[in-house]
Structure formats: C-alpha cells, structure tokens
Amino acid sequence: MTSPANGRTASDRMVTIRIRRQDAPDKPGTQRWEEFSVPHRPQMNIISCLQYIAANPQTTAGKETTTPVWDSGCLEEVCGACTMVINGKARQACSALVDRVGEPGQPITLEPMGKFPLIRDLFVDRSRLFNDLKRVKAWVPIDGTYDLGKGPAVSQKSQETAYPLSRCMSCGCCLEACPQYTPSNHFVGAAVISQARLFNEHPTGKALKEERLEALMGEGGVGDCGKAGNCAEVCPKEIPLLESIAAVQRQATVYSLKKFFMK
Ligand code: SF4
Ligand code: SF4
Ligand code: FES
Known part of the structure; x- marks a missing residue:
C-alpha cells in the first residue's frame, strides 16, 4: 500500500x-x-x-x-x-x-x-540571554563610520584561547542545565560570563573590561555560580566554561582589590 x-x-x-x-x-x-x-x-x-x-x-x-x-x-x-x-x-x-x-x-x-x-x-523567547549580553557589553567597542586602520596584533596564543570562546551561538543549552539559572532570578549564566571573558581579553574589547566586571560583580553576576559544571558538560561547542568562570572571577577579584586601594 x-x-x-x-x-x-x-x-x-x-x-x-x-x-x-x-x-x-x-x-x-x-x-x-x-x-x-x-x-x-x-x-x-x-x-x-x-x-x-x-x-x-x-x-x-x-x-x-x-x-x-x-x-x-x-x-x-x-x-x-x-x-x-x-x-x-x-x-x-x-x-x-x-x-x-x-x-x-x-x-x-x-x-x-x-x-x-x-x-x-x-x-521559546531567548531575549533574556541577549539582554544579558548587552548588560555585560559583550562586544568590541569600535566606531565603524571611518577607517580605523589596522587593529592591534593578536598573538597566536591569544587567538588559540579566544577561538573556542568565540564559537558560542547563544543557544541556551548551558542555561537549561544550570541549577542556578531560573526564570525567577537574574543570574546571567555561563554563556554570558564566557563572552565577557572573550571581550575582556581582546586587545580592543578590554577598553570596557571594568564596566563588564562591574556588571558581573552585582546581582546575578559571577558570584552566583555554584561551579558544579553542568554547563560545560552540555555545551555543544565544548567551550571551556568553567575555565571562563574562573578567569572572570579572578578578574573581578583583582578589580575589586584595585578599587579598594584606589579609594
Ligand atoms: S551551551 Fe555553549 S554554545 Fe550554547 S549558549 Fe552556552 S556556552 Fe554558548
Ligand atoms: S558551573 Fe554550575 S552554576 Fe555555574 S554556570 Fe555552570 S551550571 Fe551554572
Ligand atoms: S537552525 Fe541554527 S542552530 Fe539549528
């Protein structure tokens, strides 16, 4: 038939x-x-x-x-x-x-x-993820209305660190698996923390590093991560999310010490 x-x-x-x-x-x-x-x-x-x-x-x-x-x-x-x-x-x-x-x-x-x-x-509506990327200014701040000439050289080692982070597609798998990311709180989650690391370590992107860290030291920031690592296990792009979380936590600690001594 x-x-x-x-x-x-x-x-x-x-x-x-x-x-x-x-x-x-x-x-x-x-x-x-x-x-x-x-x-x-x-x-x-x-x-x-x-x-x-x-x-x-x-x-x-x-x-x-x-x-x-x-x-x-x-x-x-x-x-x-x-x-x-x-x-x-x-x-x-x-x-x-x-x-x-x-x-x-x-x-x-x-x-x-x-x-x-x-x-x-x-x-589903993934706007929260995109709004959180805006919250941490996950971009390289350049004015594209005129020719800026060549950008700064990026070492091979930095490129090798940045490339895996740049593969994030904001899919939300890491947030789905994260026990700390819930519809009723403001935690930004692993993807956004990792993107903040990517741009904080970029030679031009780091111009906004302190603003990103300010955002990530507040409510819903990196301090809310429980470090269980579910996010890294499910990421389809195998992004080293726990490494990113640890790196941003170190950056936040150094920045808060700097702020304390600059008072
Ligand atoms: S699971 Fe991986 S690719 Fe998807 S949003 Fe999270 S970090 Fe990005
Ligand atoms: S380590 Fe755990 S709490 Fe932190 S972002 Fe990943 S899944 Fe969420
Ligand atoms: S349609 Fe783009 S990731 Fe599946």
Missing part, C-alpha cells in the same frame, strides 16, 4: 515523534502531548521530521491538528535558534540526527527549553 502523502510503502520504517505542545504562553490549559509518525530517511534530522509533520499535521491517532511551531535559522548548528529538549537533553534540532538521538522503535520526545518564556509549542 502506498500513502498519497509521501509515496512510501506501509512497510517502510516509521519514526514516532512525540511533541509537547502549548498554544500560547497564557494558555497552560492547552498543554498536551501529540504523537506523529514520520517516514524514516537515512541521515534525517529532527528539523526534517518537523517539516514533514508541518506538511502532514495529523497525529498517530488520526486526528487533524495545527502545525507545530518551532524556531530555526542557519540549519547548520551556528545560530542556536532551533534548540529544544530532545529525549530529555537540550540540543539543536538541526544537528540532531534521528538515528543518533533515538533508539529504534522508541518515540523521540521534543519539548521546549524550560528556562526561557514559552511562545508556543517548541518556540
């Missing part, structure tokens, strides 16, 4: 996808699980499963439903937008291959990240 929707035979392997859904932030009563059956294809990822479901929004029980909502951008694990909780672990749907995340014959569960406000279904 051939399905008109996909042209595959009924004997082809199917993948079961269970999605935790909610229609709107203020509609917790609509929270539910819906299960879908998706034809298996070699090398398929979770995004391709969602695309199939979007084109065929019918549950395994035969009920017509709405198209599940999710976020995505680059489709190559660079933008972080498609991050969701897949089989209990926060990761990117675009790089999560069905054959690697799931056990054959077992459903794959998709849930929204829990630390950010829900928009709908698998789509």
Whole structure:
C-alpha cells in the first residue's frame, strides 16, 4: 500500500515523534502531548521530521491538528535558534540526527527549553540571554563610520584561547542545565560570563573590561555560580566554561582589590 502523502510503502520504517505542545504562553490549559509518525530517511534530522509533520499535521491517532511551531535559522548548528529538549537533553534540532538521538522503535520526545518564556509549542523567547549580553557589553567597542586602520596584533596564543570562546551561538543549552539559572532570578549564566571573558581579553574589547566586571560583580553576576559544571558538560561547542568562570572571577577579584586601594 502506498500513502498519497509521501509515496512510501506501509512497510517502510516509521519514526514516532512525540511533541509537547502549548498554544500560547497564557494558555497552560492547552498543554498536551501529540504523537506523529514520520517516514524514516537515512541521515534525517529532527528539523526534517518537523517539516514533514508541518506538511502532514495529523497525529498517530488520526486526528487533524495545527502545525507545530518551532524556531530555526542557519540549519547548520551556528545560530542556536532551533534548540529544544530532545529525549530529555537540550540540543539543536538541526544537528540532531534521528538515528543518533533515538533508539529504534522508541518515540523521540521534543519539548521546549524550560528556562526561557514559552511562545508556543517548541518556540521559546531567548531575549533574556541577549539582554544579558548587552548588560555585560559583550562586544568590541569600535566606531565603524571611518577607517580605523589596522587593529592591534593578536598573538597566536591569544587567538588559540579566544577561538573556542568565540564559537558560542547563544543557544541556551548551558542555561537549561544550570541549577542556578531560573526564570525567577537574574543570574546571567555561563554563556554570558564566557563572552565577557572573550571581550575582556581582546586587545580592543578590554577598553570596557571594568564596566563588564562591574556588571558581573552585582546581582546575578559571577558570584552566583555554584561551579558544579553542568554547563560545560552540555555545551555543544565544548567551550571551556568553567575555565571562563574562573578567569572572570579572578578578574573581578583583582578589580575589586584595585578599587579598594584606589579609594
Ligand atoms: S556556552 Fe555553549 S551551551 Fe552556552 S549558549 Fe554558548 S554554545 Fe550554547
Ligand atoms: S558551573 Fe554550575 S552554576 Fe555555574 S554556570 Fe555552570 S551550571 Fe551554572
Ligand atoms: S537552525 Fe541554527 S542552530 Fe539549528
């Protein structure tokens, strides 16, 4: 038998996808699980499963439903937008291959990240993370309206330290895993601390080092980290987050001593 929707035979392997859904932030009563059956294809990822479901929004029980909502951008694990909780672990749907995340014959569960406000279904609002990056001025302060000439030379050693930190895509996996980062507090979390380190150690970025440290010495700053290291374990870019936290704590200590003696 051939399905008109996909042209595959009924004997082809199917993948079961269970999605935790909610229609709107203020509609917790609509929270539910819906299960879908998706034809298996070699090398398929979770995004391709969602695309199939979007084109065929019918549950395994035969009920017509709405198209599940999710976020995505680059489709190559660079933008972080498609991050969701897949089989209990926060990761990117675009790089999560069905054959690697799931056990054959077992459903794959998709849930929204829990630390950010829900928009709908698998789509969350990561604004807090971007606002915290602004809070610590995570950028190199240059005025780009005229030619500034060559920037300062950066040693090979500094480049080797900076490059892994620069791979952060603000996905939020480290925040999802962090026991100190909760919707009701102001902790900035490991990603923001690590970005502050990246720019504090940059020859031009360090012009704002003291402002960054001021922000990180206040409420929700580096002092709120419990140092358990969950963040480093889950980072998909393997960023040395504990090293960054220790480095920023050292910078904050030196800065507060300097402030004390300059009084
Ligand atoms: S530090 Fe890693 S886990 Fe955290 S936001 Fe950046 S890439 Fe994602
Ligand atoms: S070390 Fe622990 S408390 Fe600190 S940012 Fe990482 S997960 Fe959170
Ligand atoms: S879509 Fe950009 S990381 Fe997945």
